[in-house]
Amino acid sequence: MERKVLVEVSARHVHLSKEHLAILFGEGYELTPKKELSQPGQYAAEERVTVVGPKRQLERVSILGPVRKSTQVEISLTDARSIGITAPVRESGDTQGSAPCKLVGPKGEVELTEGVIAAKRHIHVTPEDAEKFGLKDKEVVSVKIDTNDRDLILGDVVIRVRGDFATAMHIDTDEGNAAAMSGEVYGVIL
């Protein structure tokens, strides 16, 4: 059986802690959901924030809700170089010793000493699909993406199995562009 999986490109975005949301947007502020994401309960918010590095800044960066325990900024390595920081490739949540930046909102600023990462590519898998595809949580796989001009096999893809996931692979804009992806694209787990 071919193990086909939807490949989604994540643009740069920020997850905020409750504390940082209050500093950036004001005490008691709540995010306004704008668009549901493929992962159940997750949404892109109406609100935007500026990510400032030593060389340059990224304006109007998406905030994904709901709030999380820790603030995390996910940018591409192209973005990181452009604003003048060195972001490590990390799994979500693994931000210890990652890159610093400043966040600027309409009501205040936050100096992050760490929290900026380039997301390690991964596949969200439901327990049902994990069973069907013979995949285990934390397993590392390769995924083949066929396009007209830039076929790619991505290694170091982490499998994450959880009951509240929808099955979808997440890569960043550099990776999507390296495959010249456009429209709805499916990869094959090798």
Place this chain on the structure above:
Amino acid sequence: MERKVLVEVSARHVHLSKEHLAILFGEGYELTPKKELSQPGQYAAEERVTVVGPKRQLERVSILGPVRKSTQVEISLTDARSIGITAPVRESGDTQGSAPCKLVGPKGEVELTEGVIAAKRHIHVTPEDAEKFGLKDKEVVSVKIDTNDRDLILGDVVIRVRGDFATAMHIDTDEGNAAAMSGEVYGVIL
């Protein structure tokens, strides 16, 4: 024998025709070589140019010399999206029907109706290395790049054999970042 090849990341750059150089920098102007490139006779010039799209512009873009028959702008698909154009993935020189942009220099501007591409990944090969590696001009191969966090196998890599080449693979910044490349990196032709 393992067919190892140096992988070089090409940042965005512009090749100018003599005519466009004259418009942008003034009649009779000549480029000032700043840094030799790996391909014999090619150099990065001191001069820079602004690449303008409908949404945004890229400032201080490198000009590579010497002048060519036609002006060609090579940017990443990240760049293309950022400035608001759709650049096709093309081999160098194959610019017919490619994307438009405006170039702005210190002395004038040029409206390009076509000429903007995202470079198709390729390997410059000397005739000696082609013989040694069993490669033919125009052959399409795959290349494996192993890094700590983002192993990649790039398909659709075009082999170009010529006497005045040095053997080196060229990819763009999206592709280099999709492999999290840093420092001197070698790929293996599969």
